[in-house]
Amino acid sequence: MRAGPLSGDARVKEAAVAAIRRLGAGSGGSRLTNGSLALHEELEARLAEFLGRPAVMVTSAGYLANLAVGALLGPGDVVIGDRLVHACLIDAVRLGGARLRRYRHNDMDHLERLLAAGDPDAGRMIVTEGMFSTSGNVCDFSTSGNVCDLPGIAKLARTYGARVVMDSAHDAGLLGDAGRGAAEAHGLEEAVDVQTITFSKSFGTIGGAVAGPEEIILYLRHHARSMVFTAALSPACAAAALAALEIVVAEPERRRRLRTAAGRLSGELAGLGYAVVPSDRPVIAVPVGEDLRCFRLWRELFDEGVFTTAMISPGVPPGQALIRVSLTATHTDAQLDRIAAAFAAAGRRAGLLH
Incomplete structure (x- = not known):
């Protein structure tokens, strides 16, 4: 999605x-x-x-x-x-x-x-x-x-x-x-x-x-x-x-909408247990750690219908792999809910959430 x-x-x-x-x-x-x-x-x-x-x-x-x-x-x-x-x-x-x-x-x-x-x-x-x-x-x-x-x-x-x-x-x-x-x-x-x-x-x-x-x-x-x-x-x-x-x-309203959406989704991801502090920045970095765990979470999210970016070394320091979520002003509230639900399901299957 x-x-x-x-x-x-x-x-x-x-x-x-x-x-x-x-x-x-x-x-x-x-x-x-x-x-x-x-x-x-x-x-x-x-x-x-x-x-x-x-x-x-x-x-x-x-x-x-x-x-x-x-x-x-x-x-x-x-x-x-x-x-x-x-x-x-x-x-x-x-x-x-x-x-x-x-x-x-x-x-x-x-x-x-x-x-x-x-x-x-x-x-x-x-x-x-x-x-x-x-x-x-x-x-x-x-x-x-x-x-x-x-x-x-x-x-x-x-x-x-x-x-x-x-x-x-x-x-x-x-x-x-x-x-x-x-x-x-x-x-x-x-x-x-x-x-x-x-x-x-x-x-x-x-x-x-x-x-x-x-x-x-x-x-x-x-x-x-x-x-x-x-x-x-x-x-x-x-x-x-x-x-x-x-x-x-x-159309400055696009910027306002985007930052509102980012604050909402980052808050929901933090509530699920990911090491994300709520912020209105539209590029949300979700720390994972090891490369293989990052790839596993990326694949689980992809299977849930959510496309993200797996950032590993040399893009980030070794051992600090993360999933990068890039939001746009056109993401709807229903889509934000779906992304959060995908992170919940994928995180459990990947062993990142309990």
């Missing part, structure tokens, strides 16, 4: 079809050669307006948007990243040749120790996700939840002269009054120097974008290898993302 996100919205699908009819299935080249379309520029302008950023660069995938950050780094720089940041941010640091240090998830004391121990003359960058999707039971949902501690990060960045990069893959389109993400929700958008997003979550298609100061985006257009040497985003995906963005802006 799956409820349709914006990828199944008729307006988004029709925009993609119309773009194919008008512009074809692809441009066959990178943005710097023969691949850039007026549609790409329209999407970038609209995203910049939405995110409240001076400039935006659209990429062919969210992974490539984060990989572009590597162009801002050099061998003498130090990057301090939350331990749970996505693999593409780690790859960006490697591509840039900088030194990577990892701080414990949302642990500001540990982050400060790493900043204080570093070379004061080195360029320093803090990387985090706006909302983490694999935090499970390693995160204190009762305080900041699976949202980054941006107030703490911003304070330390000012103190130690570090830049802040935030991956808003899961929070853009959802958090904040306007849906701009975790930074807006915290009221600290000015504290984030560069923000990246993906279109594969709230925007229902494929692609990504980097948002930030105009001089930074202009530099990335000509120096980020993931931009320079990758074929341009297809017209269908660009048009779909643009249509989805308009829906996100025009």
